[in-house]
Amino acid sequence: PLRCFTETRTGEIQSRLSNDVGGVQSVVTDTASSVTSNVAIALSTIVAMFIIDWRLTALSLGLLPFFMYLTFRVGKVRREVSGETQKVLAELTAATEETLSVSGILLSKTFGQQANSIARFKLLNIKLAALQIRQAMVGRWFFMIIGTIFSITPAFVYWLAGYLAINGDPNAPTIGDIVAFTTLQSRLYFPLGQLLGVQVEIQGALALFDRIFEYLEMDPEIVDAPDAIALDPARVRGGVRFHDVSFHYPTEAVPSSRALDAMANGHTHLEPDELSTAVAATAVDDAAIESVAPDDGILTGGGAMPAIELLPQFGLEGIDLEAQPGELVALVGPSGSGKTTTTYLIPRLYDVDAGAVEIDGVDVRRIKLASLGEVIGVVTQETYLFHSSVRENLRYARPEATEAELETATRAAAIYERIMELPEGFETIVGERGYKLSGGEKQRIAIARVLLKDPRILILDEATSALDTVSERLIQAAFERLMEGRTTIAIAHRLSTILRADRILVYDRGRIVERGTHTELIAQNGLYARLYEEQFLSARRSEGGDGGDRDDGGGGGSDDRERAAPVDRRPVGV
Structure with missing residues (x-):
C-alpha cells in the first residue's frame, strides 16, 4: 500500500530487505547442513547405546527434557533480543540514509548540526553494540551448564554400572561395555549440544521472520478487478470525469480520552499498553464497537465507556x-485543500470511498493498473x-x-x-x-x-x-x-x-x-x-x-x- 511508504522511513524498509533477510539466510545456510549430519549421528549413537544397555542409556538421556526446557527459555530471550537488535539496526540504517543523503548533508551543514548528527549516530551505535553483545551472550550460561553436565554424566554411568554389578545383576554391564558406552556417550553429546544450539539460533531467526512477514503479509489495497479491462492507448481519447467522489484517508483509532481518564482514576484494570492492544482489536469497519466497563476493565459490547475514538482524517x-x-x-x-489528493485518484494511487472516477466513461477500478499507467503521465x-x-x-x-x-x-x-x-x-x-x-x-x-x-x-x-x-x-x-x-x-x-x-x-x-x-x-x-x-x-x-x-x-x-x-x-x- 502507498500508505506503507508514506508512513515508513526508507531506511527501515531497506533494513528489512537486507539486514533481516541476510540474517535469516545466514541461519538457514549455517544450520541446514549441520542439522542433517548431527541428527544422523545422534540417532545412530542412541541405537548403539540401547543395544549395549538400555538402563545406562535411559540415565544418559534422562536430563534431555531439562535441556529442552532450558533451550526453550533461552530461545525466547534470544528472540526478544534479536527483535530489539533489528529494530535498532533499522533505526541506524534509516538515520544513516537520511543523514548521508545529499539533502541531509546540506541540511546538517547549513544548520551547523554536524556535531549533533555525529552524536546521534554515536548513540545509536552504542545502543546497537550493547544489544549485539547481549545477543551474543544470551545462552552462554546455558551452554556452560550443558557442558558441565555432559562432562560429569560418565560418573553417573560408572555409579549405575557399579551398583548393578555389586548387587549381582546378571545383566550388569561388563568393563568392556562400560568403556564402549562412555565412548558412545561422549560421541552423543556433541551433536546433541549442536542441535540444542540450533534451536536457540532458530528462535533468534524467528524474530527476523516476524519482521519480514509483517511486510509480506500486507494485503495490497489497490488490485485489478476480476473483470478489469486493458485500454488501447491508441484509442484512448483522454476524457476524465469525477462523479460525486468522496474519499478519506484511513481513520486512525486511538484510546478514548474518557477511557484514559478512567485508567488515571483507577476505574479500570487495563494498563495503557493493554488498552492500545484492545483498541487495535476493536477498530472494526471504522466503528467503535467495543467499550471498557468501568468496574472491571474488560471489553464488553455494551459497557458504559467507549474504548476508542476515531480521529477524523482529511478527505x-x-x-x-x-x-x-x-x-x-x-x-x-x-x-x-485537496488538490493533490484529487490527482491521486486518477491513476488509482487510492480508491474512492464513494462515487466514481472515469476515463472515457470507464470506471478506473475496472481498468487494469498496468494499462492505466500507460495512458497517464505525471509531472510532480x-x-x-x-x-x-x-x-x-x-x-x-x-x-x-x-x-x-x-x-x-x-x-x-x-x-x-x-x-x-x-x-x-x-x-x-x-x-x-x-x-x-x-x-x-x-x-x-x-x-x-x-x-x-x-x-x-x-x-x-x-x-x-x-x-x-x-x-x-x-x-x-x-x-x-x-x-x-x-x-x-x-x-x-x-x-x-x-x-x-x-x-x-x-x-x-x-x-x-x-x-x-x-x-x-x-x-x-x-x-x-x-x-x-x-x-x-x-x-x-x-x-x-x-x-x-x-x-x-x-x-x-x-x-x-x-x-x-x-x-x-x-x-x-x-
Whole structure:
C-alpha cells in the first residue's frame, strides 16, 4: 500500500530487505547442513547405546527434557533480543540514509548540526553494540551448564554400572561395555549440544521472520478487478470525469480520552499498553464497537465507556469534475485543500470511498493498473531523478526509445542544448536525485521524460519554487508543448497556466467551492479573488509596481487586477 511508504522511513524498509533477510539466510545456510549430519549421528549413537544397555542409556538421556526446557527459555530471550537488535539496526540504517543523503548533508551543514548528527549516530551505535553483545551472550550460561553436565554424566554411568554389578545383576554391564558406552556417550553429546544450539539460533531467526512477514503479509489495497479491462492507448481519447467522489484517508483509532481518564482514576484494570492492544482489536469497519466497563476493565459490547475514538482524517467530499479530451483544467486553492489528493485518484494511487472516477466513461477500478499507467503521465513538484545517466532517466518512461525520439523530446522540453553542453552529453551521470543539475534543468528533463511517454492524460503539479527568468520562460514553454493535445489536470501555481485553463476549480477543505474561468471567478469576488489579491497584487505592490515579465495573454477581461499581475513566478493556491 502507498500508505506503507508514506508512513515508513526508507531506511527501515531497506533494513528489512537486507539486514533481516541476510540474517535469516545466514541461519538457514549455517544450520541446514549441520542439522542433517548431527541428527544422523545422534540417532545412530542412541541405537548403539540401547543395544549395549538400555538402563545406562535411559540415565544418559534422562536430563534431555531439562535441556529442552532450558533451550526453550533461552530461545525466547534470544528472540526478544534479536527483535530489539533489528529494530535498532533499522533505526541506524534509516538515520544513516537520511543523514548521508545529499539533502541531509546540506541540511546538517547549513544548520551547523554536524556535531549533533555525529552524536546521534554515536548513540545509536552504542545502543546497537550493547544489544549485539547481549545477543551474543544470551545462552552462554546455558551452554556452560550443558557442558558441565555432559562432562560429569560418565560418573553417573560408572555409579549405575557399579551398583548393578555389586548387587549381582546378571545383566550388569561388563568393563568392556562400560568403556564402549562412555565412548558412545561422549560421541552423543556433541551433536546433541549442536542441535540444542540450533534451536536457540532458530528462535533468534524467528524474530527476523516476524519482521519480514509483517511486510509480506500486507494485503495490497489497490488490485485489478476480476473483470478489469486493458485500454488501447491508441484509442484512448483522454476524457476524465469525477462523479460525486468522496474519499478519506484511513481513520486512525486511538484510546478514548474518557477511557484514559478512567485508567488515571483507577476505574479500570487495563494498563495503557493493554488498552492500545484492545483498541487495535476493536477498530472494526471504522466503528467503535467495543467499550471498557468501568468496574472491571474488560471489553464488553455494551459497557458504559467507549474504548476508542476515531480521529477524523482529511478527505474529499462531493467532487464533481470533468475534463474533456484536450482540455486544461486548473486546480487552485489553499495548501492542504485537496488538490493533490484529487490527482491521486486518477491513476488509482487510492480508491474512492464513494462515487466514481472515469476515463472515457470507464470506471478506473475496472481498468487494469498496468494499462492505466500507460495512458497517464505525471509531472510532480519535486522532480525525482535516479543516480544514473541522463539517457537512462529519460528512458525510464520508455526503455525502447530511439536516439531520434530522445532528441525530439528534449528539444520540445527546451533542454537538448543544455544536455549537449554537459561533459558526456546524454551519458552524464546526474547524481543522487539529480543534484548535479539545477532545479530548472531537472524540471525540463522530467517534462522530456513525460513527452517521451506520450500519455493521453497529463497530471501536472507545477513547482512553486522561484526560478530565474530564463529558466522560468523555458519551463513554461516546455509545459505549453507538453499540454498540447492532451487532457491536462494541473495543480496550477503560474498565472499563465491559470489564464490558459478552460476551467478553473477552486478547492477549500476538501470541496470544490468555485468553478469558472479567471474572469468569471474574479467577478465572483470569492476565495479565488482573495487568493489572487493576496498572492499576486500584494507581491506587485511590494515591488513598487515593477512586476518584471508579465503575462498578457489568455485571460482577457477588463479587470485592472488582471492587467497588473506579474507573470508565472508568483504562486496561486500553493
